[in-house]
Every structure is written in structure tokens, then in C-alpha cells.
Amino acid sequence: MLLTAWMTLSCHNGSGKDVQADPDKLPLTLRNFYQDNNYSDKPSALIDGDLKTPFVPAWNLIYQPNDVVVDISDYKASIKKIRIYDGQGDKFNTKLILVRKDNEQEVEVGTYTGDKYEQWVEFTLPTSFEASRFIMRGGANGSYGNELELIGDYTPYKEPVYNRTRKPLKDLLGVNAHWWDFLNNMNMKGTAIVPAKYNAFMDLGLTSLRNYGNAKEYQPIRDKWAFNPVHQGWYEEDLFAQIKKDRPDMVCWSVMQGQFDFVRSTWDVPDPNYGFTATVSEYINHNTWGVLVLESTSNKNTGGFRRWHIELASPVPKGKTAKDFATGSSNQMNIPTSHPSRIEMGVGGNLPYVPGMKVIVTKGQSSELNIYYADNNKRDDLSTWEVLGRMAYVMASRKGKNAKVPDYKVWSHVDYDPEHSKWIAPNEVVKGSGTADLFEGMNEPNAFWAGYDDYLNGRYLAPAWSMMYDGNKGQFKNCGVKNADPAFKMSTSGLATASTDIMRAVYWWSKKNRGIKKDGSVDLPFDIIQFHNYSYTGGVSQYAGGVQGGLPPELSNVLDAADEFVWYSNKYAAGREVWIGEWGYDVNPASPMNAPAYGKYTAEQTRANWAIRTILEYAAHGIDRAQWYRLYQDGNWADKDATQFSTMSLLRENEDKTISRRLVGDYFKQVGELGDYVFDSRVSESPRVLKYKKGKDVMYAIWGVEQMKKEKESRPVFTETTGTYELSLPGISSVIKKEFQDGSGVMRSEKLNVNGKLNINYSAKPLFIVATE
Numbered sequence: 001m002l003l004t005a006w007m008t009l010s011c012h013n014g015s016g017k018d019v020q021a022d023p024d025k026l027p028l029t030l031r032n033f034y035q036d037n038n039y040s041d042k043p044s045a046l047i048d049g050d051l052k053t054p055f056v057p058a059w060n061l062i063y064q065p066n067d068v069v070v071d072i073s074d075y076k077a078s079i080k081k082i083r084i085y086d087g088q089g090d091k092f093n094t095k096l097i098l099v100r101k102d103n104e105q106e107v108e109v110g111t112y113t114g115d116k117y118e119q120w121v122e123f124t125l126p127t128s129f130e131a132s133r134f135i136m137r138g139g140a141n142g143s144y145g146n147e148l149e150l151i152g153d154y155t156p157y158k159e160p161v162y163n164r165t166r167k168p169l170k171d172l173l174g175v176n177a178h179w180w181d182f183l184n185n186m187n188m189k190g191t192a193i194v195p196a197k198y199n200a201f202m203d204l205g206l207t208s209l210r211n212y213g214n215a216k217e218y219q220p221i222r223d224k225w226a227f228n229p230v231h232q233g234w235y236e237e238d239l240f241a242q243i244k245k246d247r248p249d250m251v252c253w254s255v256m257q258g259q260f261d262f263v264r265s266t267w268d269v270p271d272p273n274y275g276f277t278a279t280v281s282e283y284i285n286h287n288t289w290g291v292l293v294l295e296s297t298s299n300k301n302t303g304g305f306r307r308w309h310i311e312l313a314s315p316v317p318k319g320k321t322a323k324d325f326a327t328g329s330s331n332q333m334n335i336p337t338s339h340p341s342r343i344e345m346g347v348g349g350n351l352p353y354v355p356g357m358k359v360i361v362t363k364g365q366s367s368e369l370n371i372y373y374a375d376n377n378k379r380d381d382l383s384t385w386e387v388l389g390r391m392a393y394v395m396a397s398r399k400g401k402n403a404k405v406p407d408y409k410v411w412s413h414v415d416y417d418p419e420h421s422k423w424i425a426p427n428e429v430v431k432g433s434g435t436a437d438l439f440e441g442m443n444e445p446n447a448f449w450a451g452y453d454d455y456l457n458g459r460y461l462a463p464a465w466s467m468m469y470d471g472n473k474g475q476f477k478n479c480g481v482k483n484a485d486p487a488f489k490m491s492t493s494g495l496a497t498a499s500t501d502i503m504r505a506v507y508w509w510s511k512k513n514r515g516i517k518k519d520g521s522v523d524l525p526f527d528i529i530q531f532h533n534y535s536y537t538g539g540v541s542q543y544a545g546g547v548q549g550g551l552p553p554e555l556s557n558v559l560d561a562a563d564e565f566v567w568y569s570n571k572y573a574a575g576r577e578v579w580i581g582e583w584g585y586d587v588n589p590a591s592p593m594n595a596p597a598y599g600k601y602t603a604e605q606t607r608a609n610w611a612i613r614t615i616l617e618y619a620a621h622g623i624d625r626a627q628w629y630r631l632y633q634d635g636n637w638a639d640k641d642a643t644q645f646s647t648m649s650l651l652r653e654n655e656d657k658t659i660s661r662r663l664v665g666d667y668f669k670q671v672g673e674l675g676d677y678v679f680d681s682r683v684s685e686s687p688r689v690l691k692y693k694k695g696k697d698v699m700y701a702i703w704g705v706e707q708m709k710k711e712k713e714s715r716p717v718f719t720e721t722t723g724t725y726e727l728s729l730p731g732i733s734s735v736i737k738k739e740f741q742d743g744s745g746v747m748r749s750e751k752l753n754v755n756g757k758l759n760i761n762y763s764a765k766p767l768f769i770v771a772t773e
Contacts, residue, residue, distance in 0.1 A: 026152070030044055033068065045146065054142035062452050078128040094143045096123060097137060168675055169674055171208075171625050172619055173208075179212075179234035181632045182201065183235060185234060187233075196659050208625055217231045252435070255441075259368050277297045292353060295342060299339075301335065303363075309326075310328065312326075331344075392481045399488075402486075413426070440491040440530070443493065446497060465506065469482060489528060537549055540557060550595045552705060562623050577625065583628060588641065598719070599718070612667050616766065628668070630649055632651050649665075679691075683700065683727075703767070725762055732754060735771040
């Protein structure tokens with residue numbers, strides 16, 4: 001619908017400020033805005049009063065046109081006039097749209113062309129109606145002007161104070177892991193769990209486990225399922241069943257990441273325009289997989305890609321066919337430009353390659369989404385996501401507690417892998433096992449760094465989640481976790497960016513397409529809100545580029561991000577739990593997410609201090625659960641790997657196969673002694689003094705936040721803040737001071753006599769005062 005507006009022009013007085021302020025201007029704040037895209041900048045420039053600076057969201061937006069959305073639903077507003085300050089004088093074609101509150105219909109009210117210079121452009125609406133949102137639909141450049149004003153009739157709005165139930169500290173003690181962190185691969189049933197690894201994990205006293213599953217391992221062939229073992233041979237459910245036996249209260253689940261092979265096959269066509277030729281130096285066979293070591297000889301074009309096709313260029317040996325040599329690789333790497341270059345590529349197992357053979361390596365499709373190639377541009381169609389809805393249904397049927405669900409077909413090695421099936425147990429139909437607590441489909445589906453093929457925004461995640469949740473309210477048969485087990489929970493996909501923009505778009509999609517529940521809340525397709533949150537100079541993006549370094553939680557954006565998600569939960573999601581599915585610090589000094597050595601602290605000590613402070617602050621900010629990344633690192637060789645995430649482990653497998661805790665693991669175990677305490681109040685900001693309660697017992701956590709200096713293109717430099725703080729303890733005669741001990745599993749405790757107050761020497765390392773009120 002197009003509603004023609006009258007456009008007028010006005011000038012400012014040359015001071016950079018508007019001559020007259022309209023009393024009917026809506027008092028917009030940054031929280032009114034969202035962009036469902038991979039933007040770089042929030043639209044603060046549109047409401048900061050500075051007429052000199054234009055708003056530019058980014059120069060490489062994945063989805064275009066880009067919607068800058070202003071949520072004005074709280075104001076019950078009828079917009080009469082739209083004012084945009086044009087400070088550039090360029091040519092744009094930005095559509096101005098109001099969304100009707102009564103029927104969610106978009107009404108186009110004008111076009112901002114940007115062809116005026118240093119003038120206010122006004123759009124006066126001939127008729128008005130109550131609108132829920134205002135949208136500026138433009139491009140990636142500065143096609144939105146320098147300032148925005150919405151004028152009309154509105155009701156003043158004050159954000160309510162939300163009464164949110166806080167969770168105990170122990171709920172923040174979770175971890176991410178992989179199958180190989182606990183299990184031997186391709187073992188006999190009953191011998192798969194590695195006792196030393198499992199026992200070391202259980203000894204940490206954690207409360208949740210987020211395991212990385214893989215889509216193709218659960219469903220190797222369409223509509224045939226493998227769970228115990230999965231296709232690759234890991235006995236996942238033996239592990240989960242043992243955990244549930246030993247610790248019934250531990251929250252466990254596997255995130256279903258990656259792509260089904262029967263979906264990948266529709267994408268994965270070699271692109272001969274990109275690739276290279278090489279000579280085989282070595283083929284290392286591991287039966288189910290292998291490593292092809294190559295020496296490059298020439299290249300065709302350049303670029304970095306994820307999927308590769310490898311075929312034999314040499315004459316095919318007698319008794320073999322070209323098909324015997326064809327394989328693929330999912331190495332993330334660049335086409336080599338210098339020759340020779342040594343390249344190691346993970347490939348299939350039992351391949352007949354020998355040194356000296358010539359190969360051709362070509363780029364393949366890079367998508368990791370479970371979306372058929374033919375449906376790639378039908379992302380808002382519910383049927384596009386039926387494969388995920390079916391996956392969620394079968395997972396809940398098996399891992400939930402409702403056994404009264406239909407059977408499903410199973411995949412077993414005995415049918416497809418005669419060699420290993422001599423000792424690997426066949427898969428069986430199991431229903432209602434109770435081995436998991438929730439389902440999470442897709443890990444970081446908003447992977448903006450991978451481009452369009454791997455990036456989903458809220459507009460497209462909403463129908464995907466709706467299918468995984470309940471088959472879009474039962475529209476699709478045998479789809480969604482709720483149709484298999486209404487008590488089985490579903491988390492949102494772990495979002496790669498610590499921003500609520502995607503969640504805002506999901507809210508409005510759900511309101512329109514799923515409706516309102518009996519309690520008046522929007523019928524959102526998830527039970528748990530999850531996002532990933534790494535504390536470093538790169539901000540909300542995991543791949544910021546440039547010279548970066550880790551930050552303590554108080555000096556980064558992570559606590560602001562926590563506040564935003566908790567606010568979203570309270571305001572839009574009826575208080576649903578908010579989980580941080582990934583967070584952590586490396587210790588390799590070259591990692592962009594490292595906790596550095598400084599002053600008297602080693603890198604391990606800095607990481608341990610920052611980790612505990614993060615847990616304490618997350619509890620204070622209303623986060624319900626968190627899972628550290630990760631339990632074990634890939635091997636001791638990874639100590640020298642500067643790639644982010646490589647050295648983020650709580651535990652370490654030593655060369656003699658014994659297991660030891662890293663220092664951050666020591667602190668995780670020790671803080672469990674205080675795990676039942678719940679945040680109460682913030683006593684002091686500098687130094688940090690946070691108060692927690694457990695019944696009549698009270699605990700104070702106390703530490704100083706570092707001072708930081710960061711030059712451009714350099715890592716941050718920290719100085720410890722120390723001092724003495726007088727803690728008021730009225731009516732209390734004695735306390736217990738608790739401190740962390742390096743290399744130990746228990747805290748140091750000291751009883752102190754006090755007389756209503758206590759002077760405490762604080763540092764960057766948190767300490768605790770425990771008493772009974």
C-alpha cells in the first residue's frame with residue numbers, strides 16, 4: 001500500500017542544531033531501533049543531535065535492501081510527520097514505511113532521495129493511523145540521512161521494572177565439549193567412555209554440558225537415524241546415560257550443527273573457475289577419514305573457501321576407477337598463490353592415493369545450512385525447513401521422556417560398513433530415553449563471515465525455529481520437538497553475535513505468523529534464548545579482524561550484551577531464560593581473544609581471575625546459564641596455536657594420558673563451593689563489591705577492575721587496581737574469608753573476627769567474605 005506524503009524542506013540556523021524542537025517528537029532511544037542484518041554500526045547517528053554525521057550501517061551488507069526498523073509500539077503513536085536531515089546531498093532511494101498496528105500491513109509513506117544538502121526534509125502524512133513500527137528501507141551506504149525525527153500523537157512510555165528470578169552461581173558453571181572429549185571412536189559398546197576423561201569432567205562439579213553433534217552423523221541417509229553409535233562411531237547416548245545416572249540434575253544436550261549429506265549433495269558442485277593443481281606427498285589413512293598432504297604446482301584464481309573437490313589428474317591405475325580417488329574436504333583455506341606450497345587436507349578414508357600422483361583441487365559450495373540448493377532463495381517458506389523440523393521431532397522422540405511416539409528407521413554399520421560392524425553395536429529404535437533435556441538446531445547460523453550461503457537473519461530463522469519447535473503450530477506432521485514431547489525444551493540456535501536484532505525480528509514475525517497466547521504474550525518458537533559472547537576488543541563480532549586482544553568483562557561489551565538479552569527476555573519473551581552458550585579466553589599471547597600476562601599475573605592467572613569475575617557479573621546481570629568454551633583442547637600441540645578458541649580449555653590431557661585441570665579449571669571447581677548463592681545487590685562499583693545470599697547466609701565478592709591502555713593497532717595493556725575497602729557488616733561478629741588457591745580443588749578459608757565492619761585489601765583476583773546475617 002502506498003500513501004503519498006507531502007514533502008517540504010527547511011533549513012537549520014547554521015549552528016548544527018534545529019531552530020525549533022517539536023513538542024510532539026517521539027523521544028526515540030537506541031533501544032527503539034534494530035537492523036536484521038550484518039551491520040557494523042547501530043543507528044545512534046540518527047538520534048544524537050549531531051547534524052554533521054550521517055548514519056552508515058555498513059558497506060558490505062549481506063541482505064539488501066536493508067531495513068532500519070524503529071519499534072514505536074510502546075508509544076501507541078499515530079505519526080503525522082517524518083523529518084530527515086540530509087547532510088550529504090547524494091542520490092538515494094530509501095523507502096519510508098509505517099507498519100499498521102491493527103493488521104501488520106506495511107504502508108509506504110514516502111521516498112527519501114537524499115538529493116538535498118544541509119536541509120531538513122519533511123514528509124507530512126495526509127492521514128494518520130496507529131503504527132507499531134517505522135521502517136527505512138535503504139542500502140548499505142549512508143542512505144538514511146544524518147538525523148531522524150518522528151512527529152505525531154503518542155503516549156509517553158516508561159520502561160517497567162522487571163522482577164526477574166535470579167539463578168544460583170552454580171548454574172553459570174557449564175561447558176562445551178565434543179564426542180572425543182569423553183569417548184573412544186569405533187569401540188565396542190560398553191567400552192567407549194574413557195574413564196580418566198569422564199572422571200575429570202565430573203570432578204569439576206559443572207551443571208550443564210553443551211555437546212557439539214553433527215547433522216550428518218545423526219542422519220547419514222535421508223530418514224535413517226543413527227544415535228548410539230552415530231554414523232562416525234561415537235556412542236553419544238552411552239555418555240549421556242552415564243551422566244544422567246551419576247548427575248541427574250546436569251542439563252545435557254547436543255547442538256545439531258552442520259549439514260546433512262543428502263542436502264549437501266544438492267549444493268556441492270565443483271567450480272572449475274577456482275582451484276589449484278598439486279602433487280601428492282603423502283596420504284595418511286585413519287580408516288573412516290584421512291589426511292592428504294599435497295604440494296601445489298599451479299593455481300586458477302584466488303580466494304578463501306571452505307569446501308573442496310579432489311580428483312585424480314594422473315592416469316588411473318589398473319584395477320581402479322577415477323571414482324575411487326574422488327573425495328571432498330571441508331578445510332577452510334585459501335587457494336595457494338606461491339608454489340610449491342605444502343597443504344594438508346582432511347579427506348575420506350581408505351583412498352588409494354600414493355606419493356607422486358597428480359591431483360586437481362576445485363572449489364565446492366560453502367554452505368553449512370540444512371537447506372536444499374533449490375530452496376536457497378525460499379528462506380521464508382516453512383517447507384524449506386521441514387528437514388530441520390523432522391530432525392527436531394526425532395531427537396525429542398529419542399532423547400525426551402515421551403515413549404508414545406511413532407517408530408523411526410535406523411541406520412547401522414552392519415548394513416553399510418561390514419568391517420566395523422564386526423564389533424560395533426547396531427542402532428536400535430529407542431524412544432523416551434530421557435538422556436537429554438533440550439534441542440538446539442544449528443550452531444551460529446548467522447555466520448556473517450561466511451556470506452549469504454551461511455547467514456540467516458531473524459526473518460529466516462523465525463520460520464526455521466518455528467518448524468523445529470512445533471512444526472509451525474502443528475501445520476507439519478511429525479515436525480518439531482513439542483509434537484514429540486511437550487515437556488522437551490528448545491533453545492534458539494546459538495547466535496554468533498551478541499546483539500538482539502535477530503531476536504527482535506523473530507518477535508514480530510512470530511506475532512504475525514504464530515499469534516498471541518492465552519496469557520497475552522506472543523507465541524515465540526523457543527523456550528531458551530541463547531547467544532555467544534566473547535570478551536575482547538573486537539566487540540560483538542567473533543571475527544573483527546585487525547589487532548585484537550582479550551578484555552576483562554567490566555571493560556568490554558559483554559555485560560552490556562547480557563543486559564540487552566535479559567531486557568529482550570523480560571520485555572518480549574515473557575521472561576524466558578537467557579543462556580550464554582559460548583564464552584571463554586585463550587592464553588596463547590597471539591590469540592585475538594587472549595587473557596594476557598601482566599604485572600604479577602601469568603596468562604593462566606589472568607584468565608582464571610577474569611573467568612570468575614565474568615561468572616559473578618553474569619549472575620548479577622540476570623543471565624540464567626552459561627557454557628564455557630571448551631572442556632579439552634585438541635591436543636598439547638595446540639598450545640602453540642594462536643587461532644582463537646584453540647587454548648580455551650578447562651582440562652588438559654597430558655602426554656601420559658593422565659588428566660589435569662588448567663588453572664581456570666581449578667577456579668571453576670573451587671567456586672562451586674559457593675554455587676548455591678544467588679545475587680542480591682551491588683554494594684560498590686569501584687571496587688566491585690557484589691552481594692549474594694543463600695537463606696540467612698550472605699556472601700560478598702570483592703575485586704578491583706584493571707586500568708587499560710590501548711593504542712591503535714596494538715593489544716591492550718593492563719595495570720592492576722588495588723586498595724583497601726571498608727565493608728559494612730552491621731550486627732556481625734565473625735566472617736569467613738575465602739580465596740582461590742592455584743593448583744587446588746578447594747578454596748582457602750580463614751575465620752576473622754569483626755565488629756560490624758571489615759577492612760579488605762582487594763586486587764584483580766576476587767575474594768569472598770561469607771557470614772550469617
